[in-house]
Amino acid sequence: MIDFELTDEQKQLKETCRRFAEKEIKPVAAGFDAIVDPRESFPLELIGKGCELGFHTLLVPEAYGGMGGGLVDFSIMMEELAVGDAGVAFSYAATCAISRMIAANGTPEQCERWLAPFCADKSGEFALGFGGTEPSGGTEIFYPEGDPRFGTKTTAVKKNGSYVINGSKQFTTNAGQAKLYGCLARTDKDAPNFTSNSIFFLPSDTPGFSIGKIEDKMGHRASSNGALVFDNVELSPDDLLGEEGKGVEILLQTYHANGVGMGSLALGIARAAYEMAVEYAKERNIWGQPIIRYQAIGNKLVDMKMAIETGRLLIQRIAWASDQGKHGDDVNPSMAKVYASEVARKVTVDAMQVLGGYGYMKDYPAEKLVRDAMVTPIYDGANEVLRYFMSLEL
Ligand SMILES: Cc1cc2nc3c(=O)[nH]c(=O)nc-3n(C[C@H](O)[C@H](O)[C@H](O)COP(=O)(O)OP(=O)(O)OC[C@H]3O[C@@H](n4cnc5c(N)ncnc54)[C@H](O)[C@@H]3O)c2cc1C
Structure with missing residues (x-):
């Protein structure tokens, strides 16, 4: 039987998000949109108010302190928040999708290390970012054929039991705001792209990691997008999400x-x-x-x-x-x-x-x-x- 009725919880979520968009986002949306310097247009306080309501943890299982919501809930929340402002909704959208990726693929130790402090944060400061796209093309990283010359250019080379990451990422959402970043890197640049990418997560203060140019965008101005730079960033195998070589597969999920x-x-x-x-x-x-x-x-x-x-x-x-x-x-x-x-x-x-x-x-x-x-x-x-x-x- 087909049932288009939302559950009581979903109706409540919809109403909470609608009210938040109406009362908190709409009155300030035009103001943030008009800020000329993109490094100053991220509405941290406003994002924090949404975090107090749990928006950032919607897709994280309750076991790690999240709301344990599903994708129908996600669709409800995103539509309502975007009625208020696309840029504000966009910051939560990236954060939620990334937290779901961690919850679905992380070990219990990684989920505890990455998701527990993220869920506990109510200030909006613990946003998440993910760098897949590179200066050579967002589409390039999904190169599906066998020639190893094409695909992701950022490398993760094994050295003395660590991975050393070099390269850069482009257009990353929440760049400069996130406390934890995911990154797609080639662990074997002589193998086909689809099976040689891996995903790593790193805190924003990791040595060798920095934020590059913050983009000046046409719209979504209340969100931050920018470059991630990896200069001999040394990560442990514990920072690898899922199996080595499964990065594109995880991303497609x-x-x-x-x-x-x-x-x-x-x-x-x-x-x-x-x-x-x-x-x-x-x-x-x-x-x-x-x-x-x-x-x-x-x-x-x-x-x-x-x-x-x-x-x-x-x-x-x-x-x-x-x-x-x-x-x-x-x-x-x-x-x-x-x-x-x-x-x-x-x-x-x-x-x-x-x-x-x-x-x-x-x-x-x-x-x-x-x-x-x-x-x-x-x-x-x-x-x-x-x-x-x-x-x-x-
Ligand atoms: C506001 C914003 C936020 C973003 N946030 C993130 C983020 O958080 N993380 C992240 O990793 N990326 C992010 N991106 C990057 C985004 O995913 C890419 O812009 C997108 O994948 C396209 O890549 P590109 O811009 O490099 O275009 P290109 O890949 O260079 O493509 C250029 C044009 O060629 C077309 N094209 C290319 N290849 C083919 C093909 N095989 N067949 C048909 N047409 C083709 C494309 O459709 C496009 O029209 C963001 C981008 C923007 C603008």
């Missing part, structure tokens, strides 16, 4: 959470744009009546709503299947992100059109929502590349 999280975030941006456009269309009078009465505008708003509702059904179906352990499901989790991100781009541009000239001005959030939506088909795997991998399964 996270696409259930990433697809659901980033898809829902994109949907939240679209919903904010749709809600703003409906309100405006009811109040803007042209030729003696609200513009919502003109079919061209009314139909546009209906199309926006249909696209958002369709996106949510797809995402929550994928989230539900994952929560039930139904991984043989024929709906690839990347579909959630690809579909919803394209909805977000279209809906935000259409919303701007509904607002006419005001949509282009900074007085209304329409132009910010367009800027926030633009990146969603690019990050977390460019949509072209996700489609390419999905097409291989057909």
Whole structure:
């Protein structure tokens, strides 16, 4: 039997996140968006307030101090927070997906070492970051063929029982804010990319590790993205997550959470744009009546709503299947992100059109929502590349 009803806990989570977006995020979102220096636009205090409510630990099992939520919960939280601000939601999205990766692949000792202090933190200071993408390309690290010249360039070379990491990572979310970073590195650069990457985690104060350029982005300005630099960083085998050589495999497993999280975030941006456009269309009078009465505008708003509702059904179906352990499901989790991100781009541009000239001005959030939506088909795997991998399964 199909049941679309949220549980009581999920309804409560939705309401908590909706209220947080309304009362805490929305009033300050435009202010953080307008900060010119990207090194100063991370809303640490605001992120800390969400941490007090447990947002950062949503996907961590209760045994380690987390909320023990599933992907349906994640979809609910991400959509609601992104209605408030995409950048704020984005910081939690990265942190949650990474914590889930640790919980699913870490040894009990690693989970205790990495997740327990993270869950105990209520200040927002213990964010998590993960560096996969490199200056040579985010897609390059997923090179699926056998030629060892292609793929991840960062290396992890074994020396006297340690791993020595050299290389750099690009665009990492929460760069400069995170206390713990994950990193994808080649443990055997003479072997094919897919089977020679490994994942390591390291605290931000590890010798040889530093933060490079913090990016000045078009949107998502309340989040921090930047480079991670590894200069002879020495790590112990205890810092290796999962087995050596399984890094890309582990990363691909996270696409259930990433697809659901980033898809829902994109949907939240679209919903904010749709809600703003409906309100405006009811109040803007042209030729003696609200513009919502003109079919061209009314139909546009209906199309926006249909696209958002369709996106949510797809995402929550994928989230539900994952929560039930139904991984043989024929709906690839990347579909959630690809579909919803394209909805977000279209809906935000259409919303701007509904607002006419005001949509282009900074007085209304329409132009910010367009800027926030633009990146969603690019990050977390460019949509072209996700489609390419999905097409291989057909
Ligand atoms: C705001 C933001 C946050 C990010 N956060 C993180 C993070 O936390 N951690 C992290 O590791 N990365 C992060 N990224 C990186 C992101 O995942 C990459 O930008 C993305 O994977 C694309 O990589 P690229 O930008 O290097 O583009 P490229 O890989 O250089 O691709 C350029 C273009 O070519 C197309 N293309 C490339 N190869 C193919 C192919 N085989 N078939 C078809 N088309 C192809 C792509 O679709 C794209 O349009 C972030 C990026 C942004 C913008």
